[in-house]
Amino acid sequence: xxxxxxxxxxxxxxxxxxxxxxxxxxxxxxxxxxxxxxxxxxxxxxxxxxxxxxxxxxxxxxxxxxxxxxxxxxxxxxxxxxxxxxxxxxxxxxxxxxxxxxxxxxxxxxxxxxxxxxxxxxxxxxxxxxxxxxxxxxxxxxxxxxxxxxxxxxxxxxxxxxxxxxxxxxxxxxxxxxxxxxxxxxxxxxxxxxxxxxxxxxxxxxxxxxxxxxxxxxxxxxxxxxxxxxxxxxxxxxxxxxxxxxxxxxxxxxxxxxxxxxxxxxxxxxxxxxxxxxxxxxxxxxxxxxxxxxxxxxxxxxxxxxxxxxxxxxxxxxxxxxxxxxxxxxxxxxxxxxxxxxxxxxxxxxxxxxxxxxxxxxxxxxxxxxxxxxxxxxxxxxxxx
Amino acid sequence: xxxxxxxxxxxxxxxxxxxxxxxxxxxxxxxxxxxxxxxxxxxxxxxxxxxxxxxxxxxxxxxxxxxxxxxxxxxxxxxxxxxxxxxxxxxxxxxxxxxxxxxxxxxxxxxxxxxxxxxxxxxxxxxxxxxxxxxxx
Ligand SMILES: [Zn+2]
Numbered sequence: 001x002x003x004x005x006x007x008x009x010x011x012x013x014x015x016x017x018x019x020x021x022x023x024x025x026x027x028x029x030x031x032x033x034x035x036x037x038x039x040x041x042x043x044x045x046x047x048x049x050x051x052x053x054x055x056x057x058x059x060x061x062x063x064x065x066x067x068x069x070x071x072x073x074x075x076x077x078x079x080x081x082x083x084x085x086x087x088x089x090x091x092x093x094x095x096x097x098x099x100x101x102x103x104x105x106x107x108x109x110x111x112x113x114x115x116x117x118x119x120x121x122x123x124x125x126x127x128x129x130x131x132x133x134x135x136x137x138x139x140x141x142x143x144x145x146x147x148x149x150x151x152x153x154x155x156x157x158x159x160x161x162x163x164x165x166x167x168x169x170x171x172x173x174x175x176x177x178x179x180x181x182x183x184x185x186x187x188x189x190x191x192x193x194x195x196x197x198x199x200x201x202x203x204x205x206x207x208x209x210x211x212x213x214x215x216x217x218x219x220x221x222x223x224x225x226x227x228x229x230x231x232x233x234x235x236x237x238x239x240x241x242x243x244x245x246x247x248x249x250x251x252x253x254x255x256x257x258x259x260x261x262x263x264x265x266x267x268x269x270x271x272x273x274x275x276x277x278x279x280x281x282x283x284x285x286x287x288x289x290x291x292x293x294x295x296x297x298x299x300x301x302x303x304x305x306x307x308x309x310x311x312x313x314x315x316x317x318x319x320x321x322x323x324x325x326x327x328x329x330x331x332x333x334x335x336x337x338x339x340x341x342x343x344x345x346x347x348x349x350x351x352x353x354x355x356x357x358x359x360x361x362x363x364x365x366x367x368x369x370x371x372x373x374x375x376x377x378x379x380x381x382x383x384x385x
Numbered sequence: 386x387x388x389x390x391x392x393x394x395x396x397x398x399x400x401x402x403x404x405x406x407x408x409x410x411x412x413x414x415x416x417x418x419x420x421x422x423x424x425x426x427x428x429x430x431x432x433x434x435x436x437x438x439x440x441x442x443x444x445x446x447x448x449x450x451x452x453x454x455x456x457x458x459x460x461x462x463x464x465x466x467x468x469x470x471x472x473x474x475x476x477x478x479x480x481x482x483x484x485x486x487x488x489x490x491x492x493x494x495x496x497x498x499x500x501x502x503x504x505x506x507x508x509x510x511x512x513x514x515x516x517x518x519x520x521x522x
Contacts, residue, residue, distance in 0.1 A: 126463065128391035133399060134425055136391035137514055138486045139455060139464055140472040148453040149474060156451060156497040201454035201469075201492075255425065255474070255482055260451055 002239045002275030008095040009226035009233035010383070012041025012219035013347050018183050018338030021116040022213035027060045030111035031068045033215035037107060041219045042230030045069050048219070050076035050103030052094045054086035054341070058118035059111050076103040083120075083251050084289055085243075085264070087342030087372035088379035092239045094220040105225065110343035111215035121211055131249040144208050144292070146252050147374060148200045151294035153260035155202060157309065160297065162202065164312035166193035168293040168328075169206045169335055171320050176332025178322075178360040183210055184336040207293045209334035216343040218350070234350045235384050237367070238276025240268040243377030254376055261309075263295065264378040265302025265371070272303065276382035278367060280305045283382070285352050285362045286326055286369040287345035290333040295374035303371070303380070327362045342372035346381075353385040389463045392512050398426050401440045406513040409505040411443040413479055424481035445503035446521045447477040454492040471495055475517055489518030 014036025016022075016029050030053070038045050051062030051074050062077035076097055080086050087110065094106035114120060121143055128136040140146070154160045170190055176182035188206070196205040226233035243264040246256035254260060273279055280303060288296045297311030305326060306314040314320075320328040331337040331348035338344055349368040351357045371380040395403045402425075405412030414426045418435025422443075429436055452473035458464030471487040473495070487495055488504070501517040508514055 126391045126460075127394075129394040129396070131425065132391070133393035133395070133403075135484050137393050137508075137512075138472050138484055138516075139390065139467065139470055140453075140484055141391075142459050145453060145455060145459075145472065149451050149472070152453060153451040197456070198454070199457040201456065255484060260474075 001271045004095060004099060005237050005275060005277060006235045007223050008098065008236045009221060009223050010091070010218045010236070010346070010350050011221050011226040011229045011233055012037040012039070012043065012231060013217070013350050014040055015181070015216045015344065015347055016214045018181060018212045018214040018340065020183070020213065022113055026111050026113055026117065027064055027068055029113070029213070029215035030060055030065045030109050033111060033217035034065055034107050034109055035069060037217040037219045040231060043105060043219060045071045046073065048105050048107055049073045050094065050097055050106035051109070052078045052080065052090045052097070052106060053109045053111070054080040054082040054090050056083050056120060058114070058120065065109070076106070084291055084342045085251065085373040085378045087289070087346065088239060088370055088381045089241045089372070091218065091220055091236070091346065091381060092241060092379065095236060095239070098220070098222060105219065105221040107217055107219055109215060109217035110341050112341065113213040114339055115211040115213050117213070119211055121208070131253040134255065135252070143252070144203055145200050146254070147292050147294070148203045150254070150260040150263065150298070150375060151202050151292065154294055154297065157261040158312065160312040162194065163190065164297070164315060165207055165293040166190050167315045167320070168290065168296045169193050171315070172290060172329045172333040172335040175322055175330050175360055176336035178358070179331050179337055182332040182337040183212060184332065203292060209291045210336070210339045212338040212340060214338055214340050216340045216347050218346055232354060232385065234353045236381055237278065237384050238272050238382040239380065240271040240275065241379040242268050242271070247376035251375065257376055262302060263298040263375055264373050265299040268378065268380060269303045272380050272382065278382060282367050283326065283369045284365040284367050285330055285349070286328045287330070287333070287349045287371070288328050288369070289342050289345065289372045289374055289378065290329055290335050291339070291374050293335070296328065299371050322360060322362060330357060330360050330362060345370045345372065349383050353383060388509050392509065398428060402426055403512070405440070406505060406515050407511070409513065411445045411503050411515055412440045413443045413481065414438045415441045422479040422481050424483055444478045444522070447475040447483070447501055447517070449487070449495060449497060449499045449501060450474040450476040450482055452487065452495050473517070475501060486516045487518070488516050
């Protein structure tokens with residue numbers, strides 16, 4: 001369990017524009033986001049001594065960013081192989097490194113040309129070796145295809161409906177209409193959702209997140225150091241990373257996972273809330289990993305916002321709207337803002353806690369949740385202002 | 386015409402499985418230590434760590450644990466002629482789950498827990514895929 005409550009902070013945030021075709025290198029995107037995060041904190045890059053990022057074989061390593069930005073002391077550079085599961089993990093890793101004395105002030109980033117370059121959603125190699133020898137020969141290849149299997153299982157087990165999935169998509173879009181950096185700002189109704197074509201049942205097009213070019217970065221340091229920086233610190237109250245038994249050979253493989261109607265969230269909930277010293281009812285705003293609509297339901301259940309199987313009814317009736325009991329994905333999420341692999345959720349949570357979220361600001365937001373992951377493993381943080 | 390879809394590349398752990406399908410037999414590893422079946426195959430039993438295992442012909446019967454219907458082909462040039470097709474996780478009677486296709490019924494006729502049984506499709510002269518159809522053998 002996380003034992004460093006309120007002792008580490010996010011002191012700066014930065015991001016690029018989110019586009020379908022950046023026309024830029026991933027290194028340039030990463031450099032811009034990192035430079036903006038350090039400038040936001042008022043810390044010159046010369047004073048930064050670590051970089052932690054995650055990638056799926058589609059990005060640039062921290063040493064490249066340190067080189068591009070001429071950072072003389074960025075000696076602790078670590079790249080974590082991961083997908084959406086890792087978006088909070090890199091912040092946790094930075095904290096662990098600082099606590100261990102390995103660095104003092106650490107940049108964390110995710111950068112990708114996720115639409116114009118390597119497309120995670122549809123770009124899997126047509127190979128069938130290792131674990132994929134049991135999946136790819138049957139035409140089970142893409143991530144939407146992988147995760148539709150989980151969604152269906154939730155429907156089988158709990159009677160979850162398309163309208164309940166649609167509630168997540170419609171809520172995210174409503175928030176995105178208020179977000180100038182969101183890629184999808186056209187208003188969307190439930191009828192629009194229901195009319196969107198099936199890609200892989202039970203997923204319609206509007207159950208599936210965007211593909212984006214862009215980068216997000218945050219600057220992590222101790223609460224002591226953050227006091228002297230330019231922006232009010234956002235404190236990490238709690239954090240957890242992990243999953244259940246039989247996570248498989250890679251993020252796609254869930255052949256041996258015990259029950260696909262529930263995901264990683266239930267396995268990290270006790271550590272997350274125990275470390276943070278608060279409970280779901282204390283959360284003012286929740287940025288929940290939404291690579292697909294269904295993943296929000298499973299995380300709400302697993303983290304204890306509602307009972308197992310009740311995620312579908314929980315999201316109905318306006319409860320997750322910006323003015324509801326639990327506003328979620330106030331930026332529009334991966335479904336409507338951008339797909340920066342969940343790291344854009346962290347940026348939004350910090351904006352909300354600073355009171356900087358403009359038209360989409362949740363009033364009096366003091367405690368925020370960020371989550372990352374949809375299947376067997378994932379990470380989450382509880383942040384406060 | 387060449388077969389454009391991914392073909393399994395057997396490895397030391399999986400070779401007996403794919404050799405079995407070529408003979409139209411669904412072979413599963415059964416642990417010599419604790420007696421449990423396992424899939425995918427691997428040298429050490431995940432339950433008792435015994436390296437002793439025998440390959441046993443499975444019944445070929447199971448039920449539908451979950452399924453998807455692929456409507457949008459990825460990539461289109463490979464799967465364009467196949468959509469819609471069904472991929473399912475089959476809960477085999479032997480207690481393990483196996484991904485495969487469900488054939489022999491319309492996608493909309495697949496139901497949770499539906500009984501299915503294996504059939505063998507020789508997709509190339511060297512490779513046979515185990516697929517499942519409604520019913521029990
Ligand atoms: Zn055993």
